[in-house]
Amino acid sequence: MSDQIILFDTTLRDGEQALSASLSVKEKVQIALALERMGIDIIEAGFPVSSPGDFDSVRQIAATIKNSRVCALSRAVQGDIDAAAQALNSAEQFRIHTFISTSDIHVQSKLKRDFGQVLEMATGAIRYARQFTDDVEFSCEDAGRTPIDNLCRMVEQAIKAGARTVNIPDTVGYTTPSEFGGIITNLFERVPNIDQAVISVHCHDDLGLSVANSIAALEAGARQVEGTINGIGERAGNAALEEIIMILKTRRDRFDFQCRAEPKEIYRTSQTISALCNMPIQSNKAIVGANAFSHSSGIHQDGVLKSQNTYEIMTPESIGLVRNTLNLTSRSGRHVIKHRMAELGYREGDFDLDVLYQRFLELADKKGQVFDYDMEALLFFENQRDDQAHYVLRQVNVQSGTNHFATGSVELQIGDTVVTEAATGNGPVDSVFKAIERATGQHIDLQSFDIGAQSGGHDALGKVDVTAEFDGRTFHGMGLSTDIIEASAQALLRIYNLIHRQQKINQQKAHKRFTEEA
Ligand SMILES: CC(=O)SCCNC(=O)CCNC(=O)[C@H](O)C(C)(C)COP(=O)(O)OP(=O)(O)OC[C@H]1O[C@@H](n2cnc3c(N)ncnc32)[C@H](O)[C@@H]1OP(=O)(O)O
Ligand SMILES: CC(C)C(=O)C(=O)O
Numbered sequence: 001m002s003d004q005i006i007l008f009d010t011t012l013r014d015g016e017q018a019l020s021a022s023l024s025v026k027e028k029v030q031i032a033l034a035l036e037r038m039g040i041d042i043i044e045a046g047f048p049v050s051s052p053g054d055f056d057s058v059r060q061i062a063a064t065i066k067n068s069r070v071c072a073l074s075r076a077v078q079g080d081i082d083a084a085a086q087a088l089n090s091a092e093q094f095r096i097h098t099f100i101s102t103s104d105i106h107v108q109s110k111l112k113r114d115f116g117q118v119l120e121m122a123t124g125a126i127r128y129a130r131q132f133t134d135d136v137e138f139s140c141e142d143a144g145r146t147p148i149d150n151l152c153r154m155v156e157q158a159i160k161a162g163a164r165t166v167n168i169p170d171t172v173g174y175t176t177p178s179e180f181g182g183i184i185t186n187l188f189e190r191v192p193n194i195d196q197a198v199i200s201v202h203c204h205d206d207l208g209l210s211v212a213n214s215i216a217a218l219e220a221g222a223r224q225v226e227g228t229i230n231g232i233g234e235r236a237g238n239a240a241l242e243e244i245i246m247i248l249k250t251r252r253d254r255f256d257f258q259c260r261a262e263p264k265e266i267y268r269t270s271q272t273i274s275a276l277c278n279m280p281i282q283s284n285k286a287i288v289g290a291n292a293f294s295h296s297s298g299i300h301q302d303g304v305l306k307s308q309n310t311y312e313i314m315t316p317e318s319i320g321l322v323r324n325t326l327n328l329t330s331r332s333g334r335h336v337i338k339h340r341m342a343e344l345g346y347r348e349g350d351f352d353l354d355v356l357y358q359r360f361l362e363l364a365d366k367k368g369q370v371f372d373y374d375m376e377a378l379l380f381f382e383n384q385r386d387d388q389a390h391y392v393l394r395q396v397n398v399q400s401g402t403n404h405f406a407t408g409s410v411e412l413q414i415g416d417t418v419v420t421e422a423a424t425g426n427g428p429v430d431s432v433f434k435a436i437e438r439a440t441g442q443h444i445d446l447q448s449f450d451i452g453a454q455s456g457g458h459d460a461l462g463k464v465d466v467t468a469e470f471d472g473r474t475f476h477g478m479g480l481s482t483d484i485i486e487a488s489a490q491a492l493l494r495i496y497n498l499i500h501r502q503q504k505i506n507q508q509k510a511h512k513r514f515t516e517e518a
Contacts, residue, residue, distance in 0.1 A: 005248060005259045006198065006224040007241065009035050010044040011273060012061070013073055014202075014238050015228040019277050020447070021467045021476030024498065027276045028057040029064055030383065034272050035229075036068045038265040040241075042095060042224075047073040048087035049080040055087050062091035071095035071137070076125035085132035096129040098122075099139035099167075102146040102154050115150055122154065123161035130162040138163035139202065144170035144180065151183070152190045159191075165198045165224060170213055173206030173236065181216030188221045200224035203239045205231060210239035215247055218257065229273045230281055230288065242266045242287045242319070250314050264320040268345035275380040278465050278476050280452070287319060320345045328375070330364035341379075344372060351379055363461065366482045374461050381480040389493075390415055390500045391440060396489045398428040408432035410489060412439045429488045436492055444468045444495065451484055466491040470499045 012028055023031070028045070035043050045061040046054040062070045070091050074080030076098050088094035100122050101107055107118050122138060129136045138158040143151055155166050168187070170180055184201070188194055201217040201224070203210035214225050231240030245261045270288040274281050283290040293316040295301050303310035316322075322343040326336055334357050341351065359378050364370050392413040400406030408431030409422035421439040425431030429449070437443055447467045462484040466477050477494030479487035 003257050005257045006041045008042040008226040009040045011228040013044040015232040021474040025057045032061045034269040036065050038269050039260040039262045040068050042071050043068045044071045049083040058087035062088045071097050073097045076100040076121040081129050095135040097137040098125045099141050101141040103142035106142045126161035126163050137165040139167035142171040143168040144175045156191045159193045159197045167200040169202035173204035177212045177216035180213040181220040184217045184220035198224050202226035205236040211243045214239045267320040328370040389497045391493045391496045400428045406431040408435045410435045444470045462487045464488045464491040468495050
């Protein structure tokens with residue numbers, strides 16, 4: 001049996017299901033490019049039938065990504081499979097992933113069918129999907145709670161119907177490692193045609209066992225593993241792919257598994273996904289948490305000073321986290337910025353050096369030393385910036401103090417017009433938000449407002465994340481500045497710009513429909 005492990009990333013599908021605000025198409029393409037660069041074999045880009053936005057992002061990812069295979073999800077329903085095939089058809093090679101539940105509880109309570117009917121739906125869907133591509137994956141949803149006889153039957157019939165990959169998900173994260181490994185062993189012992197397909201696993205983290213279960217399954221013979229970066233996903237999330245990759249790379253003494261992933265891309269990819277998805281990483285998270293490579297107590301520090309491997313089983317450099325030796329200040333030039341960004345894993349094309357340098361100088365003038373996380377934050381912010389933004393912040397001012405209402409005023413460029421407005425509020429941010437609402441003439445419902453510092457110290461770069469609902473959709477905006485009021489205004493205006501763009505798309509679609517009908 002080959003020991004090559006196929007890495008299947010579902011950050012843009014299962015991971016995206018858990019986000020409070022949906023990602024824009026541009027952001028999803030940015031994530032797909034990072035995953036491609038990391039050497040992910042299969043990128044599950046979305047669930048095209050679920051919305052026009054998801055359809056469009058799968059279409060654009062399929063047209064952009066060349067070195068990973070792009071995949072889309074569908075229920076065992078012809079309309080879903082048609083949508084997936086249509087969204088994927090610009091890719092040279094693509095995968096259609098179709099699924100249906102196999103556990104008694106899902107079959108009876110959710111699908112309201114019997115197992116025989118579900119078996120027919122599954123094999124019918126696989127045969128139908130095979131008309132569009134040879135690469136069809138089938139998942140037995142809730143396999144972890146499926147009676148083993150039924151699971152064996154389903155896997156055998158799925159392979160007969162043409163599934164090249166059969167995925168065994170522990171959908172609700174219920175099993176333990178020996179139990180889940182046992183299910184895979186059972187399938188290999190009992191399903192007669194099992195060698196005609198790749199057996200895959202997809203584990204959730206409800207009991208914190210998703211990575212352990214995935215590894216147990218690989219030891220039992222599975223050869224594809226599914227997960228997400230930073231472990232984001234439904235409820236407690238999915239198996240964290242960066243953890244699985246580092247287990248495979250670090251424990252070569254135990255397993256002889258190969259995988260295509262480039263671990264040096266892990267840190268940067270993880271940071272990109274955390275920033276774009278507005279999902280902070282807990283500091284003690286394995287591999288990518290801020291403390292994953294820091295040592296706090298004397299005995300550990302003494303050990304690491306004598307020999308790093310006393311307390312480090314892998315180096316930060318191995319995941320692309322480079323220790324800084326050059327201080328970045330307003331006296332630094334473009335060469336060192338380019339060099340430092342390259343050390344952090346960013347390449348030419350990821351940023352415009354002149355623009356990034358200008359932003360760096362503005363920041364360095366305000367705060368003296370600029371750190372790696374500041375540079376990365378500037379880069380994310382620049383990449384989010386919309387050159388054709390309808391609303392642009394020209395000035396923001398506030399007056400506030402104890403025992404006073406705060407007064408905020410803003411000057412906005414709105415299209416070709418400059419608008420100035422002021423308002424009072426319960427605090428400085430509230431007053432600025434009200435002034436912006438007056439200037440734009442549009443009210444939006446704020447859902448969350450988070451202020452964070454990018455580093456310690458009074459001169460830290462402040463990051464503001466705002467989510468707001470408009471017309472039944474949730475939008476996310478991020479602002480970044482040494483001035484937290486300015487960062488708040490930027491974050492809110494980003495949301496206004498996203499809404500404006502969405503409204504323009506809706507108008508164009510309505511116009512197209514009208515002219516088609518006329
Ligand atoms: C374990 C997982 O992560 S699975 C993936 C989950 N992801 C998502 O659900 C994301 C996107 N989902 C959506 O946009 C919508 O739910 C849609 C477009 C798929 C369906 O929307 P609706 O048609 O309004 O149906 P709704 O979501 O309310 O209910 C799901 C229906 O699909 C059926 N269904 C669920 N899974 C499957 C399946 N794999 N194959 C066939 N039918 C299924 C359910 O039984 C239910 O059918 P019913 O209407 O006859 O009771
Ligand atoms: C669709 C399948 C693979 C899934 O997401 C799950 O079972 O968790």
